[in-house]
Amino acid sequence: MDILVTENLRKYYQTGEVQVKALDGVSLSVRKGEFLAIVGTSGSGKSTLLHMLGGLDVPTSGRVIVDGKDISRMERDELTVFRRRKIGFVFQSYNLLPLLNVYENIILPIRLDGIRPDREYVEQILTALGLADRREAMPNQLSGGQQQRVAMARALAAKPAIILADEPTGNLDSRTSQDVLGLMKTAGEQFGQTLVIITHNDEIAQMAGRIIRIEDGKIYGGERHDKGTE
């Protein structure tokens, strides 16, 4: 069953006279529980695609279907609620809330749904990500790598069906990167989560079940090779 489907997705940016085709006819489907890595050069359209999958941006044309629902047709708040229940997003620029401490940042999406967080699980994640002793720290007291790990913990904490991560290891050394990705993968397997990550790191890409390459807004390769998740 395909949990993520895009049909002929296009995103064009008009800056003055110049038109940038950030995505140019992307058709992609991701199966439930799959671990997908997106690679490509800088400016090729990876982040744009991930934003589209997460319903954070509106395509110029084409459709995005998540878990059988066409998200481009959803109302704003409907989409927000859908996203907070289904998708964990790890931003390239972390997007932590400056007024909340580490722990609060992590559990906020759960609390917004009116649910008590699974404290034990959150503790597990904090420990695994090496944040256990920083849980009361404020975001601006953390290094870039620490902030990135908090962003990842936030995406994992609600045990969403889909995790979308934009260069989640960009600020981590390769050893930590592997540990963190290992954790994500284990969690993914444990809860049957679908993982889509953008990465520049070849070793990490190799951990994925499938790798797709994007160049100039188009997909190249991406044949499924049944290694990893299945």
Added chain:
Amino acid sequence: MIKVQNKGVIRELARATYRANGKRNLLTVFAIFLTTFLVASVTALGISYWSTLQERNIRMMGMDYDMELSEPREEQIEKLRSMKEIEYVGLSIRCAIVRQYGDKLLDKVRLHWIDETCWEKQKLPAVEYYKGEYPKAKNEIMLSVSALRAMGIDTPEIGMELPLNWYSLAEYAEGEETTEETEETEQEMSVDILKEMTALQGSNLKSTFRLCGWYLDYQNSANGYVSREFCEFTGVKQTDFTKGTLFLSWKAPFYSRQDIADVQNQLDLDWNQIIRADEESIEAFLKIVAGLTVLFLIILLSGYLFIYNTMYLSVSKDIRYYGQLKTIGMTSKQLKGLVYRQAFWSACIGIPAGLLLAWLVASLAFPKILLLVAPGLTPVIESGNMAQTSWWSFLLAGMVALLTDISSSRKPAQIAGDCSPVEAMRYAGGKTKGRSRREHSLSLSSMAWQNMFRDKKQAAVIFLSFTIAVSMFFIINVVILSNDAKHILNHVSDYDIEFLNETVLNGDEPIFTEEKQEELKAVPGVKQVRRIIAANGVLPYQESYEEYYKALCQSRYAPGNYEEFIADWRTADAEDYRYEVRVVSVDERGFELLKKALGGEIDQEAFERGEIALASQVFVAGDQSLVGKTARFFLSDGKQPEQEYTMTIAAESSIFPGYASVGYTELTVSEKWLREQVKEPFVELLRIEYETRFSRETEEAVKAVFAEDPRVSYDSTLEQYNDMRQSEAQVKVLGNGLGIILAVLAILNYLNVTAASVQNRNQEFATLESIGMTAKQIRTMLRFEGIGYAGISLIASLGAGLPLSFLIFRYVRTYRSLPYAIPWPSNLLLFAVIALLCILAPVVLYQKLQTGSMIERLREKEN
């Protein structure tokens, strides 16, 4: 050399920055403009407000003076004129009383002669307006509008002829004349006048006067002015008891107790001469100065907060830019200069514009508004009598605004100068150095609470400006309340109209018959008709009244030798008028009101059985010597003039429900009792209450009942109300103007802060939404923030404003016993407006600023 170049660079950079920040600088200019406008208009309005209030106080007194001296002698006048502390010395002589116009009886229209100084420097400042000129010829007369109204003249004309019956107040006319005086006048006067003189001594005289002018004052008493020649003709001297008064205007705005004593010591006063002066003059002056200063400081503080706020917001937004400038080598001093320079340029535009608008408002809009709300003031405004705004208040306002501008840009300049380049890059508005803290509950309300205090300074600005505005509103409200005509009249008079039988003590003709009373009761809208029945009686000698007469003998009004008096009294026969008592009665409603006014417990049943009576001392400041004692009296008007009645005096006060007249001892008894004792009950006064107070229709219908009878005069609360309403309107317009201005300032401050905060947090809102906070939840959170701001501000204002307004009310109220009241409807309206604004503004701004896709919003901060 290098330094000079540097300066040039800074100037260039400042210019470029200033231009680049066009929109934001516009806001700063606007803040300065608004503050200047406020300071200037508040100064102008404040000055105008206070002078209006002062003017009104003077008008209430009827004369603008500081001290008065009774029965002045010529050499005393000379001495006072030579004193350098005294600016004006004005003489007034009360010389005659008009009793009748045509065939219409009047309630004592007093005629005075006043000298030129008194007229120009002391009387004119106290009149609302006047037409015509001060009387010069003997037959010329100037009358107050109330006097004209009492005569039934609604449209007076200069030169109109007034046939008046009058009598002189000369002492010999009352039977105590000295022969020398008559001879002296005899020599001076023609034979023709001599004939009149004979009539004059027999009291009533008929002459035709020429109306040469009229004036409106607030005393609401019927009086008038006559020429010096006429005054001499009446024979009244300035040294005659209670007739002559010297009014002294002090040069300084206040005088001390020592000054009063100095004047007193230099004058060699006669035993019955008195100086009346305000012993608390200095205190009163200081209170006014303190009040004005506080008001001014409050406005400055509001303006300071406003400018500070815009500058601070502007600098915070530019902090990254300043950080960059620092990384490329700009010094703190140079950065500060950059901020100051921009503040100065904003001031150059904002201050003149603000002054211009304030001037326009003060000189054009303000009189128009006044005309609109108080058409009665038209003559004052057209005559240019209205308090003028002076140029120096604008100059002052301009300087103050500039100072405020510079001092309020100090802190922002410091922030710009002190920022470290790295911190500037991370600057998140307010809390830069987060400290670790424990977990909060992540409910929307607790997140809102954290957001409110995320920038403590801005939270303080909001709370302070709201608290100031609302507290000022409370204070303005009580000042208005203390000038509220209805509030005052409801308190000082317990009737709507009072009819007086003018034949009282002068024939006692039965005018207020049962039929007339029934007629009045039948008028639609009349709630209650109270009557005062009066009878004459005599007090035989009795020990219980000795103290009372002793006090009376020592008073100015019935001076005499107490021992002689008592000796006479012991041997007096029952007809002797000197020992007369005026016995008046009150009905049930009258008793109820009297009891309330006296505030004591009086046994109503005993009162109705005629066992107790109430004593009054209108002319003697009482020592309560009569309370508990008995009064014995005969009723000469009674069925049995020989019968002696004995009553216990239950209370003694200055309240006398009947018509008060010098020389009578007064007793109040119950109507039920008095009616049984007299042959023909004589009703001297009728007091009428309407269903709705101040009802015009009822008033007209009620007045019509006695319109044809010249022997009836009336005293109408509605007419007093109409007179007072004009000054009330003035106070209202000025006060509310001030209140609105401050409220607008607070509201703008709030909008300014909110707009900046919502804009600053735009990216944060996007982040919140991206991790699952719905727009609805965000709006709820913003609403919580608004409720928090409104709630805290309003609670703070209640805490500060209510007690303050109570204190101020006690200072400004015109009647000592006027009760304090909170005008809840207007206050609740203000609260509602503030609450609504606080709650709606952030949400509306959020909706407005939320444009573009989430990704666009998430990235917004970076540019």
